[in-house]
Amino acid sequence: MLSRAAPWSPSRSRPPGRAVRRLSDGDTAALAELVGADPVANVFVAAHLAAHGTAAGASSGAEIVGMFDGDGRLMSACWLGANVVPVEVPADHAQAYADVIRHSRRRFASIFGPAEATLAIFAELSGPAARDVRRAQPLLAMEGSPAVAPDPLVRVTTADDFDTLAPACVSMFEEEVGYSPVAGGSENYYRRVRQLIDLGHSFARFGEDGEVVFKAELGSVSPAASQVQGVWVEPSHRGEGLSHGGMAAVVEHARRLAPVVSLYVNDYNYKARASYRRVGFEQVGTFATVLF
Incomplete structure (x- = not known):
């Protein structure tokens, strides 16, 4: 499990021209559009939207953070709950999400999702030892x-x-x-x-x-x-x-x-x-x- 660290604040994860922050109800439409880019790969977060109708945090305490470009457009997102689940996260966003994870007070059982994003985030964490890394799991439909x-x-x-x-x-x-x-x-x-x-x-x-x-x-x-x-x-x-x-x-x-x-x-x-x-x-x- 990931060790506890200092609380995360958005200012710690701001690549030039980008901002990472927690999503709120006002981001629901943008998140729905993002998960719609690949409804099969993003079904975990899509199911949250279907059940709760909001991009805001769940009653379980889980939350969704997202990276926005300079125009305020949601570019990618990441679910943070019992697990970490990336949504349309390219490799060059991984460091920002790893910073959020590293500075959160959460303990995660796993990171799972599209292989490129999952493995890139794990590589950027460069600290917590994993019990197992399953690098290639065919996604079937x-x-x-x-x-x-x-x-x-x-x-x-x-x-x-x-x-x-x-x-x-x-x-x-x-x-x-x-x-x-x-x-x-x-x-x-x-x-x-x-x-x-x-x-x-x-x-x-x-x-x-x-x-x-x-x-x-x-x-x-x-x-x-x-x-x-x-x-x-x-x-x-x-x-x-x-x-x-x-x-x-x-x-x-x-x-x-x-x-x-x-x-x-x-x-x-x-x-x-x-x-x-x-x-x-x-x-x-x-x-x-x-x-x-």
Whole structure:
């Protein structure tokens, strides 16, 4: 995690002819235009705008900072919450955002987003050690019906499924990230699991004994695109092809909310990439993730 530092002030991050500041409600239209430049890559912040209707900070305490040119036009932005998420950040803006991050009092679990911006910001931080740097994560997307038949047993989960679903979510997180999301307290993580269930963004197939055998969620949903996360098959059921039909079912559910369905995957996860390709996903970009 990033260490605490002095509070950030806008005057510390002003390249010649540019200004970096926190966004406010008055910047909402400009931020919407910015995320619209790439609705798939920017779906995380686009989903915030769709849910809250403002570029101002979220109730969670997260905020968005942006770089403006000399005419006051928003050129790029960066979400600062539990994670750092760049929005249309070119490499030459990275130092300014790194300065904001370095002088904030926040602790971040990760930086993720388009690879060039993510890795440039991390390089400019030149201090915090990362637990893992995933430099090339194919960003995949599809529009239209899946190429394989959806699994009819995959359904939207309900509040009654929480006690069965939550352990599967924890297992997926531990496999993917390398530590337990409930270590030191489970309240925040389980709140997020419940939130996704309440939103209708959580999907699962349950086995004969009631156990979760496949699951996935929509982590971000905007009017233009959704992003799938947390895809997981119970270990004893791997190799049975559940992910093909399962992902096809998730796509069908997601298309009711937004026309484009996306996700990003580790480049070394060849089996998952082959499965997504079979369902109909194609690479549209490259993400990177820095885990602290």
